[in-house]
Amino acid sequence: MSDQKLPALGSVPDENGFFGPYGGRFVPEPLEAPLAELTAAFRQFKDDDSFVAELDREYRTYSGRPTPLYHAERLSEHLGATILLKREDLNHLGAHKLNNCLGQALLAKRMGKKKLIAETGAGQHGVATAAVAARLGLECDIYMGEEDMRRQSPNVTRIELMGARVVPATSGDKTLSNAVDEAIGAWVSESETAFYLLGSVVGPHPYPELVRHFQSIIGREAREQVLAEYGRLPDMITACAGGGSNAIGLFHAFLGDDAVKIVGVEAAGSGVETNRHAATLTTGKPAVIHGMNTYCIEEGAVTAGGNHCIAAGLDYPGIGPEHSYLKDLGRVQYEAVVDKEVMLAFETLCRLEGIIPALESSHALAYLERLKGSFASEQLVIVNLSGRGDKDMDELIRHRNQALGKEAGPPTQLFC
Numbered sequence: 001m002s003d004q005k006l007p008a009l010g011s012v013p014d015e016n017g018f019f020g021p022y023g024g025r026f027v028p029e030p031l032e033a034p035l036a037e038l039t040a041a042f043r044q045f046k047d048d049d050s051f052v053a054e055l056d057r058e059y060r061t062y063s064g065r066p067t068p069l070y071h072a073e074r075l076s077e078h079l080g081a082t083i084l085l086k087r088e089d090l091n092h093l094g095a096h097k098l099n100n101c102l103g104q105a106l107l108a109k110r111m112g113k114k115k116l117i118a119e120t121g122a123g124q125h126g127v128a129t130a131a132v133a134a135r136l137g138l139e140c141d142i143y144m145g146e147e148d149m150r151r152q153s154p155n156v157t158r159i160e161l162m163g164a165r166v167v168p169a170t171s172g173d174k175t176l177s178n179a180v181d182e183a184i185g186a187w188v189s190e191s192e193t194a195f196y197l198l199g200s201v202v203g204p205h206p207y208p209e210l211v212r213h214f215q216s217i218i219g220r221e222a223r224e225q226v227l228a229e230y231g232r233l234p235d236m237i238t239a240c241a242g243g244g245s246n247a248i249g250l251f252h253a254f255l256g257d258d259a260v261k262i263v264g265v266e267a268a269g270s271g272v273e274t275n276r277h278a279a280t281l282t283t284g285k286p287a288v289i290h291g292m293n294t295y296c297i298e299e300g301a302v303t304a305g306g307n308h309c310i311a312a313g314l315d316y317p318g319i320g321p322e323h324s325y326l327k328d329l330g331r332v333q334y335e336a337v338v339d340k341e342v343m344l345a346f347e348t349l350c351r352l353e354g355i356i357p358a359l360e361s362s363h364a365l366a367y368l369e370r371l372k373g374s375f376a377s378e379q380l381v382i383v384n385l386s387g388r389g390d391k392d393m394d395e396l397i398r399h400r401n402q403a404l405g406k407e408a409g410p411p412t413q414l415f416c
């Protein structure tokens with residue numbers, strides 16, 4: 001926790017991208033100029049009428065927005081509160097990632113760039129970037145950790161089908177963190193013609209602000225929808241947090257509403273000490289990582305873990321700097337759930353609602369399971385269903401086979 005007095009909500013980031021002590025731009029000299037060029041373009045276009053109209057059209061006609069705010073009646077009965085799912089899984093390509101990719105790709109086009117470079121963990125951001133590159137006729141290189149390529153092989157194929165190149169990241173533990181390093185390295189040598197399309201609210205200024213800007217459509221829609229349908233704000237909103245983009249996307253429109261409790265849910269993996277490297281805010285400390293100052297898990301803990309949380313998209317040792325600020329400010333509460341809780345919540349949603357959620361999104365659902373029995377029935381809770389689970393089938397089958405192997409006779413729970 002920072003001792004520095006924190007700036008007020010609504011005043012962050014400052015012009016240098018600081019959220020109090022967090023954020024900023026800690027990069028080698030060759031990245032300064034491309035980041036300054038990006039910052040200037042973002043400031044120029046973000047509120048430009050024709051840019052806003054073009055993005056709005058893409059959201060509606062390409063992505064399928066607005067996404068519904070769905071009353072999950074059977075899950076509500078099960079948990080004892082009124083549960084509303086913000087259905088980001090119904091976006092084209094099945095996740096919230098497209099919101100940001102469309103915004104940044106349109107910006108790249110306005111800047112005259114010819115190629116998109118991106119990193120990806122679960123593959124969702126890579127798929128969304130490849131799609132917008134195809135949509136706009138841009139070249140595209142996607143960096144992906146070798147371990148994630150194995151876990152998310154259908155997404156590797158999807159990316160390639162849409163004409164992009166997948167570049168394996170082979171350093172470190174071969175997951176998202178290494179893919180980020182290698183993609184940034186490539187951008188340094190190609191920044192004249194290439195645009196680095198970052199997938200979450202992380203990295204050096206202006207990315208945390210820029211990605212928040214494009215993802216905050218989630219919360220703006222949800223706020224309007226809940227007011228229209230229920231005539232009041234929710235009592236609580238929650239989302240999973242890896243880098244933190246779907247969470248900030250939902251939270252941002254509600255930060256000023258003190259009565260709305262806000263909870264971000266991290267991945268604690270199997271829960272043992274060496275495998276908590278995605279539970280950044282609940283177990284980490286502030287440090288500089290990937291060009292920003294933010295809470296993160298020490299390098300040693302990451303490599304020593306060797307064992308990952310069940311959701312590739314949450315396997316990131318840092319977190320967006322705005323989340324670090326919101327944690328210190330006490331405005332958002334951060335919790336961590338373990339894989340076993342996640343699998344139970346995943347299965348519950350499948351069975352009660354006929355919706356197969358992404359394993360990442362299932363972290364937020366798992367936190368609600370913990371609260372079961374403590375809700376008042378009239379409580380309104382919005383959960384960001386950040387994506388659908390189709391991409392996770394290989395991982396799910398592996399877990400199911402493990403669970404089946406453990407039990408004699410028909411299992412009562414398929415996955416645990």
Ligand SMILES: Cc1ncc(COP(=O)(O)O)c(C=O)c1O
Pocket residue numbers: 095096121122123124125199200201240241242243244245246247312313314358360361386387388
């Ligand atoms: C479906 C889904 N949800 C959540 C995440 C985590 O990213 P973020 O924390 O930036 O929303 C990912 C990352 O790939 C994802 O695919």
